[in-house]
Each structure stands twice: as structure tokens, then as C-alpha cells.
Amino acid sequence: MTDLPTHVDIHEEGPREGFQIEPGPISTADKIKLVEALAETGLHHIQAASFVSPRIVPGWADAEDVVAGFTPKEGVHYTALWFNANGLNRALVFRNKLTITGSIALTASEGFTQKNLHRSHAENVEAMKKQTALHLENGVEVPRIGVMAAFGCNYQGDIAPAQVISTLEDGLAIAEEAGADIKYFSLADTMGWATPLRIERVLGEVRGRWPDMPISLHLHDTRGLAVANAHAGLKMGVTQFDSTVGGLGGCPFAGQPKAAGNICTEELVLLCEEMGIHTGVDLDALIEVGRMAEEIVGHQLPGELIHAGSLDAFRRRAAA
Amino acid sequence: MTDLPTHVDIHEEGPREGFQIEPGPISTADKIKLVEALAETGLHHIQAASFVSPRIVPGWADAEDVVAGFTPKEGVHYTALWFNANGLNRALVFRNKLTITGSIALTASEGFTQKNLHRSHAENVEAMKKQTALHLENGVEVPRIGVMAAFGCNYQGDIAPAQVISTLEDGLAIAEEAGADIKYFSLADTMGWATPLRIERVLGEVRGRWPDMPISLHLHDTRGLAVANAHAGLKMGVTQFDSTVGGLGGCPFAGQPKAAGNICTEELVLLCEEMGIHTGVDLDALIEVGRMAEEIVGHQLPGELIHAGSLDAFRRRAAA
Numbered sequence: 348m349t350d351l352p353t354h355v356d357i358h359e360e361g362p363r364e365g366f367q368i369e370p371g372p373i374s375t376a377d378k379i380k381l382v383e384a385l386a387e388t389g390l391h392h393i394q395a396a397s398f399v400s401p402r403i404v405p406g407w408a409d410a411e412d413v414v415a416g417f418t419p420k421e422g423v424h425y426t427a428l429w430f431n432a433n434g435l436n437r438a439l440v441f442r443n444k445l446t447i448t449g450s451i452a453l454t455a456s457e458g459f460t461q462k463n464l465h466r467s468h469a470e471n472v473e474a475m476k477k478q479t480a481l482h483l484e485n486g487v488e489v490p491r492i493g494v495m496a497a498f499g500c501n502y503q504g505d506i507a508p509a510q511v512i513s514t515l516e517d518g519l520a521i522a523e524e525a526g527a528d529i530k531y532f533s534l535a536d537t538m539g540w541a542t543p544l545r546i547e548r549v550l551g552e553v554r555g556r557w558p559d560m561p562i563s564l565h566l567h568d569t570r571g572l573a574v575a576n577a578h579a580g581l582k583m584g585v586t587q588f589d590s591t592v593g594g595l596g597g598c599p600f601a602g603q604p605k606a607a608g609n610i611c612t613e614e615l616v617l618l619c620e621e622m623g624i625h626t627g628v629d630l631d632a633l634i635e636v637g638r639m640a641e642e643i644v645g646h647q648l649p650g651e652l653i654h655a656g657s658l659d660a661f662r663r664r665a666a667a
Numbered sequence: 668m669t670d671l672p673t674h675v676d677i678h679e680e681g682p683r684e685g686f687q688i689e690p691g692p693i694s695t696a697d698k699i700k701l702v703e704a705l706a707e708t709g710l711h712h713i714q715a716a717s718f719v720s721p722r723i724v725p726g727w728a729d730a731e732d733v734v735a736g737f738t739p740k741e742g743v744h745y746t747a748l749w750f751n752a753n754g755l756n757r758a759l760v761f762r763n764k765l766t767i768t769g770s771i772a773l774t775a776s777e778g779f780t781q782k783n784l785h786r787s788h789a790e791n792v793e794a795m796k797k798q799t800a801l802h803l804e805n806g807v808e809v810p811r812i813g814v815m816a817a818f819g820c821n822y823q824g825d826i827a828p829a830q831v832i833s834t835l836e837d838g839l840a841i842a843e844e845a846g847a848d849i850k851y852f853s854l855a856d857t858m859g860w861a862t863p864l865r866i867e868r869v870l871g872e873v874r875g876r877w878p879d880m881p882i883s884l885h886l887h888d889t890r891g892l893a894v895a896n897a898h899a900g901l902k903m904g905v906t907q908f909d910s911t912v913g914g915l916g917g918c919p920f921a922g923q924p925k926a927a928g929n930i931c932t933e934e935l936v937l938l939c940e941e942m943g944i945h946t947g948v949d950l951d952a953l954i955e956v957g958r959m960a961e962e963i964v965g966h967q968l969p970g971e972l973i974h975a976g977s978l979d980a981f982r983r984r985a986a987a
Contacts, residue, residue, distance in 0.1 A: 458985070499978065504985035540978060542941040543898050570978070571934035571971035575895040578863050605967070605974035614891035621862040647925070649969075651891035654925035658819065658860060658890070665778070665824035 350584035354625035358392040365595030379416045386420040389628040398434035449482035449489035451518045456496040458503035479525040490530035492518035499540020508552040531561040539569020543579035550583040563587035566610040573610035593637040593648035611650035670904035674945035678712040685915030697963045699736045706740040709948040715745045718754040769802035769809035771838045776816040778823035799845040810850035812838035819860020828872040851881040859889020863899035870903040883907035886930040893930035913957040913968035931970035
């Protein structure tokens with residue numbers, strides 16, 4: 348089955364993922380500079396900050412300053428991440444500047460839920476019921492069910508597609524009880540276990556069960572397969588991806604300190620555009636922002652196009 | 668069309684590609700150590716040296732010492748690279764230790780032939796006629812037609828599939844005139860222009876024209892798409908790949924000094940094995956050799972599994 352979309356929405360998460368994991372410190376001004384530069388590349392969704400505990404994630408202690416500081420560009424949706432009522436309240440302060448929507452965030456791996464959230468899946472379902480109600484009470488829509496570790500888990504090993512289906516069912520039950528209108532599923536390869544075959548299998552099951560529900564993929568390049576996985580996703584009709592400029596980010600789980608981060612936005616854009624799938628992104632402009640990101644973090648980033656340049660740049664040179 | 672093979676042959680070129688481009692100097696002993704370690708991983712084809720001009724490629728000035736120095740493992744084919752009569756003669760000295768076969772090496776891009784070889788395609792065809800005859804006179808079989816820049820070129824831009832077909836026809840004409848028995852085609856993405864779609868198109872044309880000729884792919888990860896391209900190749904029935912441990916190598920063409928090298932052997936093995944395609948390689952052993960390669964060159968290599976570990980290692984840990 349191939350079911351190629353004509354366009355995809357790319358949700359840029361470089362600032363949030365990158366500055367969460369970089370040893371830094373990265374100045375607030377540099378964070379703002381990156382967010383503003385990304386908005387000039389044609390990207391329409393940029394995750395600009397993380398409202399998490401500064402004790403746990405010191406790199407985002409200045410979330411308020413970053414969000415207050417950047418000048419928004421019309422037509423661009425700026426988002427943020429939070430995990431609890433305190434984070435939501437911090438985000439709601441910027442309601443007029445940020446696109447604030449909620450997520451029912453579950454995990455297909457009991458082992459990961461225990462290690463990462465220190466609770467069972469059942470306890471997490473209860474927590475998500477409360478959080479979903481809290482969002483709706485605050486007038487915040489909850490259009491998304493997210494499933495972490497949907498393709499495998501460092502703590503639990505392989506994850507059966509049936510487990511992903513059952514986790515999505517749990518999410519839909521939470522949504523129904525709370526009255527949330529789910530508009531898409533987000534499947535995350537949190538620890539880099541996905542392969543093209545696994546993408547085909549899991550997405551085949553999910554699409555078989557919910558044929559009309561749009562699917563977003565959140566891929567990590569932990570084992571170098573992220574672009575191949577994105578390609579498999581495109582062929583299964585995926586229309587939305589999270590990614591990070593330059594491949595910013597990393598893998599904080601299970602002793603992989605030097606592991607790669609998210610799928611690199613430039614490589615994703617190259618893949619899509621060369622297949623005739625529209626992203627709206629100016630790749631050469633994005634590569635320049637990748638180079639800026641590399642300067643900001645002060646070390647080489649995994650994104651290859653930063654160092655190789657785009658095909659279009661060489662096409663123009665060859666034609667000249 | 669999917670036409671998945673049950674097994675693939677991997678031709679490891681890490682020593683040859685890597686030590687050709689690393690600023691080094693890398694000691695002869697380290698080169699020998701890497702060649703010997705690779706042979707213990709289950710790889711059956713290892714390109715151990717390059718008999719090229721030490722003036723142009725100083726990293727291989729010690730080719731004779733490396734080939735003389737390593738202890739061969741039974742069942743492993745050790746190969747070398749050369750470009751002219753002098754190189755062939757240097758290789759023939761090690762006829763009992765190396766697997767010596769010739770190649771009709773052409774390029775689908777006139778622009779690249781001019782820039783890289785300083786001659787026209789027509790002149791290159793003449794040169795290959797002489798070289799093929801020379802190989803056969805020396806009792807060296809010529810089973811391979813290689814086409815460089817088969818998926819695009821930094822100097823010429825996109826390459827039409829018809830150009831690849833016509834280049835292969837030129838190669839077959841050379842083979843016929845000389846009496847060489849061609850056993851496979853090798854298509855090289857010399858400058859990292861391939862995309863999964865381009866792989867499908869070029870291989871579709873080649874397989875349509877010569878349905879029974881085995882195809883080998885030589886992929887570079889210049890723009891991060893190598894694993895996706897390998898996956899597309901597997902689906903088109905490709906049964907042989909060149910690759911380099913740790914992603915050793917680089918791109919010496921058109922000002923891309925920091926660009927990535929060849930497709931990484933570990934990632935290729937992971938991709939194949941997770942699809943049930945047999946490689947014969949012990950991935951965990953290979954990852955250890957990748958770490959050795961990283962120590963030898965003294966900087967981080969692009970291969971992600973060196974830093975993330977294999978899925979099987981995590982599976983064992985999760986099951987324990």
C-alpha cells in the first residue's frame with residue numbers, strides 16, 4: 348500500500364528538544380534568535396519552550412523570558428510543552444502568543460511509564476483523566492492522543508502493535524469521558540526502536556482500525572533509521588511530523604549520552620520535497636538556521652545538510 | 668513492486684575509504700588491527716587497501732605493508748582498489764592473499780568525468796577498453812561494471828535514468844569486445860544525490876532492461892538519506908551493498924569537507940536483520956569494531972549505533 352500525501356505539516360521542536368538537553372548554558376537571547384529565525388523559513392509550527400521544573404530541566408528555567416521575548420510572525424503557530432497543572436498555568440499566561448492545546452499523553456510500554464513517570468499505566472490513565480478535565484475547564488482543547496515508545500522500549504524491548512492499539516483505545520476512552528474531540532494520533536519512537544517494517548506494521552494496524560484519523564510521527568535518529576522510517580510513514584499516509592533543526596536533541600534514556608536526537612528537519616524536508624510532497628519550507632534558508640543552531644550550541648550537530656548543502660544549491664551551480 | 672532478497676552480501680570498505688580521507692596519520696599497525704577485527708564480525712568481503720599514488724593519497728602510502736601485514740581469516744575475501752596498470756601490478760604481488768578482480772569503471776556524468784578524471788566520457792571508454800584487456804591478459808577476471816554518479820552529480824546536477832542505462836550499455840560493449848564476463852552492475856551514489864524515489868526509478872529502468880543482472884549499491888550518506896536509499900534498494904531486489912564501519916570516509920568532491928561518508932555498515936546490518944534479511948554479521952561485534960575505528964581516527968564517527976548500541980543488546984537487557 349502506498350498512500351503518499353501531497354503535503355505534510357512539520358512541527359519544529361528544535362528549540363524545545365535542543366535546549367532541554369544541551370549542557371549549555373545557552374543564553375535567552377540565543378534561544379529567541381533561533382525561534383525567530385526558524386519562523387522565517389516557512390515552518391508554520393514551532394515549539395518554542397518547555398514549561399517544566401527548572402530543577403529537573405535547568406535549560407528551560409528561562410521559558411517565560413524566551414516566550415515573552417520573541418517577536419511572533421503572522422501565520423506561525425508557536426507551541427510549548429508542559430506536564431502538569433503548574434506548567435499549564437505558566438503557559439496560559441501566554442495564551443495570546445502561544446497556540447495552547449492539550450494532549451492525552453500515554454506510553455505503550457509499562458516499563459517506560461514506570462521508569463520515566465514513576466507510575467503504572469493505570470495510574471497514568473487516571474492522571475490523564477484529571478489533566479484532560481483540567482485543560483477543558485480552562486478552555487483548552489485536547490485534540491491529540493500521544494503514544495510514547497510506540498515502536499519499542501529500552502526497558503521493555505519490542506512493543507506489539509496490539510499494545511499501541513490498546514493504548515490508543517485507553518486514550519479515546521479518556522477523551523470520551525472528558526468530552527475531548529480527538530483530531531489526531533501522535534506516535535513517538537521515543538528511544539529509536541522503529542524500523543521501516545515496524546512503521547508499516549504499527550501504522551497498518553492503526554489505520555486499519557481508525558482509517559480516517561490523521562497520524563503524526565515523532566521520530567528519533569538514535570540508530571540512524573529515522574529518515575527511512577519517515578519514508579515508510581509517508582508511504583503509509585502520515586501527514587505530520589515532529590522534527591528538529593540540525594537534529595538537535597538527544598536521548599536521555601538508559602545510558603545513551605552520545606546518541607542522536609530527533610529526525611533532522613532539513614533531511615525530512617529534502618526527503619519530502621524530492622518526492623514532490625510539499626512542506627512549505629525553504630530548505631536553503633533552513634540549512635542556514637541549522638548552521639546558526641550549530642554555532643549556538645558550540646559543537647557539530649548530526650544534521651548532514653548543514654555540512655553538505657542542498658541538492659537545489661548544487662543544481663543552481665550546475666546550471667549556471 | 669517489492670522484491671526483497673533473503674540475504675545480502677556486504678562489502679566492507681571502511682579501511683580503504685576511511686584511511687584514504689582521514690587526515691591521520693594512521694599507523695600501519697592500526698590499519699592492520701582494523702582489517703583483522705572486521706574479519707571476526709562475520710563480514711565476508713573486506714576492502715583492505717588502495718594501491719593508488721602515494722602523492723595523491725598519502726593515507727595509503729603503506730598499502731603494501733598493510734596487505735603484507737594482516738593475518739587473513741579463512742572464508743573472508745580481501746580486496747583492494749587500483750586505477751591503472753601500476754596499481755594493478757602492485758595488487759598482483761598479493762595475488763595469493765587478495766581476491767583480485769577488475770571493474771569497468773564508468774561515470775554517468777560527463778561533468779564528473781571531466782572534473783575527477785580530467786577526460787571525456789569517450790576518452791574514459793577508450794581507457795577502460797585498454798584496462799579491461801590488461802586485466803584479462805593478466806588472468807584477472809572483470810565481472811563488474813561500475814557506474815559512478817548514477818543518481819546525480821555536484822557538477823552536472825540531476826542524472827536521467829536513461830543516462831545510467833546508456834553508460835551500462837557502454838560498459839557491456841567494452842566487456843563484449845574484450846571478452847569479459849560481467850556478473851553484476853555496481854551503481855554508486857558518489858556525491859549523495861540519491862533519494863528513495865530516485866533509487867526506485869533508476870533501478871526500475873535497469874532491472875527492466877537487464878532483469879537477471881544482480882545489482883550492487885554503493886551509497887553515501889552525504890545528505891542523511893543513505894539508509895532510506897538502502898531500504899528502497901532492498902525493495903527493488905538489491906543483493907549487495909558497499910558500506911563502511913562507523914560510516915568511515917567522507918566526500919572529497921566540490922567543497923564538502925565536513926560531509927558524511929559512506930552508508931554505515933552497522934546501520935545497514937540493523938536495517939537488514941530487522942527485516943529478516945540475513946547478513947551473516949554479528950552486529951554487536953561490529954559495533955565494537957566501530958568503536959575501535961573511532962578510537963583509531965581520534966574523532967566521533969557518524970555511525971549512530973556506536974553510541975546507541977544495538978536493539979538486541981537492549982532486548983537481552985529487558986528480558987533479563
